[in-house]
Amino acid sequence: MSEPAMSEVVANLNLVRERIAEAAVRSGRAPDAVRLVLVTKTVEPSRILEAVRAGQADLGENKVQEGGRKADALAGEPVRWSMIGHLQSNKVKDVLRFADEVQSLDRRSLATALDKRLQSVGRGLDVLVQVNTSGEASKFGLTPEDVPAFLKDLAAFETLRPKGFMTLATFTPDETEVRRCFRLLRDIRDRARQDAPQGDxxxxxxxxxxxxxxxxxxxxxxxxxxxxxxFGPRPLPDSHYWPGAAGTA
Structure with a gap:
């Protein structure tokens, strides 16, 4: 008896994994040096489950309500959720019900709200500091110049574990401009590892x-x-899911 055909989701996932490994090797690193966060916005839990059953553990959501529903639907599965979209302070309680990581920390008021809730439930949280490397007014994130002072402020919040930085490059086919955004974030990270309280x-x-x-x-x-x-194209533009940030996740 022949084996069942591989689903489109799993085939695409395998291809992305191969390309990630190849790019890591090109950059002088091990094939498994890069973590893939699979963005699940607008995707039904049944299709997400196909990827999970193929070994995909890291999932990312842009909207708190949608993430909560999917986390409930996939309860019991070996997954880790990241909040990757803009987070309003009044949604902190809801996001902490499912997220193990917030990649979009971009202001002190959000850090304060997260810390207060985390203190009350007795847990910590991995966070990434979002930086606006494109300089576009429509995008969220700290300016590169504001990062050092923000990291000093973060040192006061014991429940928050800063692990690095996140950015969205300019949404353009211009490879030079896109790479400029990425190099800028890398430079910010390298300086912060030397100068910031969080160091290495x-x-x-x-x-x-x-x-x-x-x-x-x-x-x-x-x-x-x-x-x-x-997962293939989404039915609505990114601006519907991540206001102020054009891009293709």
């Missing part, structure tokens, strides 16, 4: 989505956020 814990660079993740890896990404390259 700031290792992660979350950068690169479906259209540019191989460039991102070649520029030093340790985390890529890929959705459409695995």
């Amino acid at each position: 814990t700031l290792t992660d660079l979350s950068m690169g989505m479906s259209g540019d993740y191989q460039w991102a890896i070649e520029e030093g990404a340790t985390v890529v956020r890929v959705g459409q390259a695995v």
